[in-house]
Amino acid sequence: MTQDELDTSVGYVLKRVQSALRAAMDAALREHGLTTPQYACLELLDQRPGLSNADLARGAFVSRQSMNVVLRGLEENGLVERPAQAAQGRALPVRLTAEGRERLRRAHADVFAIERRMVGVLDPERVALLRADLTRIAEGLGG
Amino acid sequence: MTQDELDTSVGYVLKRVQSALRAAMDAALREHGLTTPQYACLELLDQRPGLSNADLARGAFVSRQSMNVVLRGLEENGLVERPAQAAQGRALPVRLTAEGRERLRRAHADVFAIERRMVGVLDPERVALLRADLTRIAEGLGG
DNA sequence: TGCGTCATGTCAACATCCTGACATACCGTG
DNA sequence: CACGGTATGTCAGGATGTTGACATGACGCA
Numbered sequence: 001m002t003q004d005e006l007d008t009s010v011g012y013v014l015k016r017v018q019s020a021l022r023a024a025m026d027a028a029l030r031e032h033g034l035t036t037p038q039y040a041c042l043e044l045l046d047q048r049p050g051l052s053n054a055d056l057a058r059g060a061f062v063s064r065q066s067m068n069v070v071l072r073g074l075e076e077n078g079l080v081e082r083p084a085q086a087a088q089g090r091a092l093p094v095r096l097t098a099e100g101r102e103r104l105r106r107a108h109a110d111v112f113a114i115e116r117r118m119v120g121v122l123d124p125e126r127v128a129l130l131r132a133d134l135t136r137i138a139e140g141l142g143g
Numbered sequence: 144m145t146q147d148e149l150d151t152s153v154g155y156v157l158k159r160v161q162s163a164l165r166a167a168m169d170a171a172l173r174e175h176g177l178t179t180p181q182y183a184c185l186e187l188l189d190q191r192p193g194l195s196n197a198d199l200a201r202g203a204f205v206s207r208q209s210m211n212v213v214l215r216g217l218e219e220n221g222l223v224e225r226p227a228q229a230a231q232g233r234a235l236p237v238r239l240t241a242e243g244r245e246r247l248r249r250a251h252a253d254v255f256a257i258e259r260r261m262v263g264v265l266d267p268e269r270v271a272l273l274r275a276d277l278t279r280i281a282e283g284l285g286g
Numbered sequence: 287t288g289c290g291t292c293a294t295g296t297c298a299a300c301a302t303c304c305t306g307a308c309a310t311a312c313c314g315t316g
Numbered sequence: 317c318a319c320g321g322t323a324t325g326t327c328a329g330g331a332t333g334t335t336g337a338c339a340t341g342a343c344g345c346a
Contacts, residue, residue, distance in 0.1 A: 010270065011164055011258055013277040018161045019204035020286025021154055037332085054294055061162035064295070066333050090294040090341055114284075115154055121283040122276055127153065130276050133265055134156040140264040141257075143163025180302090197324060207325070209303050233311055233324040287346100294341080301334070311324075316317100 024114050032107040033077075037062065037070050039111065042079065042104040045096050052091035061143075079103055167257050175250040176220075180205065180213050182254065185222065185247040188239050195234035204286075222246055 025036045034042070040060045045051060051059070057067035071094060074080040079100030082092045096104065119127045168179045177185070183203045188194060194202070200210035214237060217223040222243030225235045239247065262270045 008274070009258060010262055010274055010277070011168075011254075013274055013281065014157070014161055014164065015204060016286050017277050017281045017284070018157055020281050020284035021157065023286070024284055025154075035332090052294075061158060062332095063334060065297090065335090068296075069332080086294090086341085088342090092295080111154075115152060118280055118284055119153055121279050126272070126276055129269070130273065131151070131153055131156055133269055133273050134153070134160050136264050137261055138156065138160045138163050141160070141163035141167055141261055143159050143166075178302095195324075205302095206304060208305090208327090211325075212302080229311090229324090231312090235325080289346085290344090292341105292343080295339095297336105297338080299334100299336085302332080304329100304331070306327105306329085308327080309325090311322100313322080314320090316319080 021114070021118065024118075025111060028110040028114060029107055032103060032110070034103070034107055035070075035073075037066070038074055039104075039107055041067065041070050041074060042096065042100060043108070045080065045094055046101065046104055049095050050093035052093060054091065056094065074100070164257070164261065168254060171253040171257060172250055175246060175253070177246070177250055178213075178216075180209070181217055182247075182250055184210065184213050184217060185239065185243060186251070188223065188237055189244065189247055192238050193236035195236060197234065199237065217243070 022036060025039070029036060029039050032039075037060060041056055044056055044059045048055075053067055053071060054064050056071070057064045060067060060070075062070075071080060071082070075082070078097055080094055081097055082094045086092055119130075122130065165179060168182070172179060172182050180203060184199055187199055187202045191198075196210055196214060197207050199214070200207045203210060203213075205213075214223060214225070218225070221240055223237055224240055225237045229235050262273075265273065
């Protein structure tokens with residue numbers, strides 16, 4: 001790999017980082033019996049209990065259909081629960097079970113370690129800049 | 144969406160940016176009859192002619208099997224060619240055809256416009272920092 | 287009240303990507 | 317030379333994600 005034009009593309013480096021991060025998370029979460037999308041779903045639900053399937057799909061950047069199978073898996077494992085039918089509207093509010101909260105707590109420790117290792121190679125003030133710039137970019141792209 | 148802990152995670156923002164970028168590229172490349180992995184493959188081949196399937200897979204962060212179907216598609220469309228059998232070893236050197244180069248040239252313009260729009264919201268010196276930091280992070284994660 | 291619009295959950299079909307496995311070819315060392 | 321280790325291309329199977337489509341429920345407006 002030489003240092004040519006490809007490495008100058010932010011898009012390419014972005015993809016590279018995301019690939020490495022995903023691999024690290026997959027490996028860490030496997031020990032907790034979770035996939036990365038499942039973990040993302042639990043994390044979202046922990047911070048905002050009662051989110052619907054569609055809400056979770058948007059938050060995890062996947063389709064409603066994909067999130068639905070993720071939820072089904074979490075439901076079968078007893079980590080998540082949702083009412084059989086909506087009290088109002090069609091949206092079914094999803095909530096973590098006690099077991100789900102506990103599983104998330106343990107998995108979160110490992111994932112947070114990866115995040116710390118990831119940003120650990122940078123000066124703290126640079127991390128703040130990085131996060132701000134990435135957010136601006138996402139907004140600029142319409143994400 | 145409130146500004147809570149989730150938005151402070153670099154990993155989450157990374158995923159958000161990558162999702163938006165992928166969507167933008169998919170939309171732009173569709174007009175050229177290309178998928179994003181196909182485009183990535185053409186780009187790699189343009190810069191390093193003769194790369195093998197395995198080389199391309201590593202460069203695009205996918206498995207050899209996935210890259211093989213990408214190559215098959217490009218081959219059927221006459222954008223790429225590879226010898227029926229290797230002159231030495233097992234690796235089959237892949238090369239762009241004239242049509243492939245031309246298709247890439249046009250698609251590249253649109254993709255480059257996305258890249259410019261993406262980093263355009265940032266000061267140029269910040270872009271350099273961003274790229275450097277992302278590269279360091281990727282290396283730190285073992286990517 | 288009725289109607290158009292939008293969001294949601296869900297089904298089906300398809301595309302994409304991956305892991306596991308295998309045979310083959312090189313390459314180093316004994 | 318023989319051998320283990322490594323890398324490549326390829327096949328089979330399964331997991332994951334997507335688009336398209338449909339029915340249902342909420343909301344705004346005439």
